[in-house]
Amino acid sequence: MHNLAQDLRVIRAVAIKDIKSSLTERAFTLVSIIIPLNFLLLFLLFVLTGGQAPTAIVLDEHGPYAQKFVAAMQGAHSFTIQQTTADQAQSLMRQGQIVAVVTVPADFDAALLAGRQVRLPVEINNLDVDFTNDIRRAVPLAITSFYADAFPDQVVIRAQEVDAYRQDTGYIEYLSVSILVIGLMLGGLLMAGSAAAREYERGTIKELLLAPASGWAIEAGKVLGALALTALSVVVVLAVIVFGLRVWPVHWGETLGFTLLLMILFVALGALAGTVIKRRQAVIPLSIGLALPVFFLSGAFGPANWGDPVIAAVARFEPVYYGIAVFQQAFHGFQTTQTGLLANSLILAGFAMLAVALSARVLSGRGVAH
Amino acid sequence: MEHWTAIWVIVRKDIGVWLRQPTAVAATILPALVFLLVLYFSARAVGRNPVALVSEDSGPHAQQLAAILERSDAFDVRRLAPAAADQALRELDVAAVITIPASFDSAYEAHQADPVTIRVNNLNLDFTNDLRRSLPAAITQFYAAQSNSPIHVAIQETDLRQRDVGLLQFDLVPDLVLLLTIAGIINAGLATAREWEDATIKELLLAPVPRAVLIAGKLMAGWLTTLLIGAVVLTLGALTGYLRPAGPYWVSTLLTVLLIALASAGLGVAIGAATRRFQRVTALGINLALYLFFLSGGISVAAFLPGWVQAIAHFIPTFYGVHALQMSIFYSSADQLGRDMAVLGVTAAVTLALGVLSLRRGTLA
Numbered sequence: 001m002h003n004l005a006q007d008l009r010v011i012r013a014v015a016i017k018d019i020k021s022s023l024t025e026r027a028f029t030l031v032s033i034i035i036p037l038n039f040l041l042l043f044l045l046f047v048l049t050g051g052q053a054p055t056a057i058v059l060d061e062h063g064p065y066a067q068k069f070v071a072a073m074q075g076a077h078s079f080t081i082q083q084t085t086a087d088q089a090q091s092l093m094r095q096g097q098i099v100a101v102v103t104v105p106a107d108f109d110a111a112l113l114a115g116r117q118v119r120l121p122v123e124i125n126n127l128d129v130d131f132t133n134d135i136r137r138a139v140p141l142a143i144t145s146f147y148a149d150a151f152p153d154q155v156v157i158r159a160q161e162v163d164a165y166r167q168d169t170g171y172i173e174y175l176s177v178s179i180l181v182i183g184l185m186l187g188g189l190l191m192a193g194s195a196a197a198r199e200y201e202r203g204t205i206k207e208l209l210l211a212p213a214s215g216w217a218i219e220a221g222k223v224l225g226a227l228a229l230t231a232l233s234v235v236v237v238l239a240v241i242v243f244g245l246r247v248w249p250v251h252w253g254e255t256l257g258f259t260l261l262l263m264i265l266f267v268a269l270g271a272l273a274g275t276v277i278k279r280r281q282a283v284i285p286l287s288i289g290l291a292l293p294v295f296f297l298s299g300a301f302g303p304a305n306w307g308d309p310v311i312a313a314v315a316r317f318e319p320v321y322y323g324i325a326v327f328q329q330a331f332h333g334f335q336t337t338q339t340g341l342l343a344n345s346l347i348l349a350g351f352a353m354l355a356v357a358l359s360a361r362v363l364s365g366r367g368v369a370h
Numbered sequence: 371m372e373h374w375t376a377i378w379v380i381v382r383k384d385i386g387v388w389l390r391q392p393t394a395v396a397a398t399i400l401p402a403l404v405f406l407l408v409l410y411f412s413a414r415a416v417g418r419n420p421v422a423l424v425s426e427d428s429g430p431h432a433q434q435l436a437a438i439l440e441r442s443d444a445f446d447v448r449r450l451a452p453a454a455a456d457q458a459l460r461e462l463d464v465a466a467v468i469t470i471p472a473s474f475d476s477a478y479e480a481h482q483a484d485p486v487t488i489r490v491n492n493l494n495l496d497f498t499n500d501l502r503r504s505l506p507a508a509i510t511q512f513y514a515a516q517s518n519s520p521i522h523v524a525i526q527e528t529d530l531r532q533r534d535v536g537l538l539q540f541d542l543v544p545d546l547v548l549l550l551t552i553a554g555i556i557n558a559g560l561a562t563a564r565e566w567e568d569a570t571i572k573e574l575l576l577a578p579v580p581r582a583v584l585i586a587g588k589l590m591a592g593w594l595t596t597l598l599i600g601a602v603v604l605t606l607g608a609l610t611g612y613l614r615p616a617g618p619y620w621v622s623t624l625l626t627v628l629l630i631a632l633a634s635a636g637l638g639v640a641i642g643a644a645t646r647r648f649q650r651v652t653a654l655g656i657n658l659a660l661y662l663f664f665l666s667g668g669i670s671v672a673a674f675l676p677g678w679v680q681a682i683a684h685f686i687p688t689f690y691g692v693h694a695l696q697m698s699i700f701y702s703s704a705d706q707l708g709r710d711m712a713v714l715g716v717t718a719a720v721t722l723a724l725g726v727l728s729l730r731r732g733t734l735a
Binding site: 025027028031032035038039042043045052053054069076077078093096097098099111112115116117118119120121122123124125126127128129130131132133134136137138139140141143144145146147151153154155156157158159160161162163164165168169170171173174175194277279280281282284285286288289290292293296297301302303305306308310311328332334335336337338 | 443484525
């Protein structure tokens, strides 16, 4: 009983000390809090267009078939269309404001009525083959859709889509949830990592380890302090996603529970990194710099096993992969990994316990060496 | 001559200290290198969605469509039986199941409605729209292959560039710029802030040399270490063929890299002198580098971004660096090279001036 009370006092004292120390470095603490928000905003910039190619349509023909073709292009899920003259289209292309020009020729309607071949000029700014291929596939899609509408008895083969979910989920809604997990990782690593490394830089680790307190209690205090600081950035990012982007979780309880679990996991990993590296100069760039590759590695854009098999195999060994899976489940009800929700939760809990145990162990071991 | 000696001494000292901190060096460079590796593997799968193909008709038209789907660069097709396809969709092995119905050939011959079903796991619009585009594209190819095709609209494609550039290759350029920017800002920034952290700034300021010389020494050291990192990436890129400019375009490529590294190191010196603390330099510097990376196009193509982001991008110096490198490396073109070099040169000069100004303000304080 006495030991427990003593440990609780140590935990409280270490947590308060770490919070106060961080607050004396206001500029750094503020930057650390807004970094996850920065990530969210920067990544979202690139899905605002939804991968739709800004395209100019030059109509040299205004007949009904030409109009139907324009409607088919607008329904192709692939273009942001503006109608321009040929000169305006060239000017926009030169300025890099559009990436394709589709010209409907003057004899479009007459040729189709007469059953003659029509050449449809498509000019593409073929910068990157991924984006270029989207356009190359979308123009035939528009042509086939146009035919299915204008000549239903001639083009009989059609794609009939059956969706697994009742409504489509926008890329912003999907990606923002994945970014939230990276935000949790970044916040935890930065706050706990720099708090742990600070003890070595200032030489206060000696006092801490020579104090009549258990390594577990010290570690728990450090984790608790970093959790409190990380909570600030988590609340900000979560508020932006829920109230700003209006991505409302399907399961609020799971969202809050998994947020806490991931915060503990990443804070413990941060404490471990700070204790091993001992220098904030290295811990901070490593934490921020790793966010980008880990994000790409963990199935942030969609289920990892729809991508490269090497990436999918590596992803299974790191917690962000499971973190994204449980959050997509909590926010949208999606399953994005082959393991189910229960298995993912247990794996994350295992990662968290391992991280806490390892960082406490390393803290005790390193302290002796110091 | 004395000034050159002072600059040389500062450069030697800073590079010596940098080399004695392998952890910090690794922490700065490693993430960008890991990102390169992840990008390499990710790019291999982009645009090719795994789908199960169930062909219930063994007729010639059905098999022709199936063959087109299998050859399509939009799909990674696995032919499966209906039950296995259902299971694959349920267990996330595939993103969609395409079913060619048993009546496909007879309906086609009879000019009756002939639907090909695609069951899509529509969990986000990026994958879903790729699939929505790709099946009709295959149907269009199918019709184009028929001798009596009813589709009389043929695409006449003209490409603005003489060649297509793969996703990985295209993304390597902004990644190189990100690496140069992070390395420049962090190395030069930390080297400058260290003088305050170690309290050696007094000795430097009391030395009988102008402050511009101190800044020049710091800048030169940061520039050289950044160039060293850039040289490693460029050499690897050239050896693998991913980043290999043709003949004279090596000159514009190297000039661009030199200017980006110089501007980044200048920014690092300015931030280091203004903030004087390691953690502020790293936190501010990396955030700034990420903003520069994303706002200059980042992992996307600037032309696909909303108009207001494109407008902001034109005020971001790295946008011009990325443009100059893409033109030189991929298209052997000097298109707007003068403009790009001028922007990067002016940016380097401005950051140098900011560095001198920060040091002066710091001294007075």
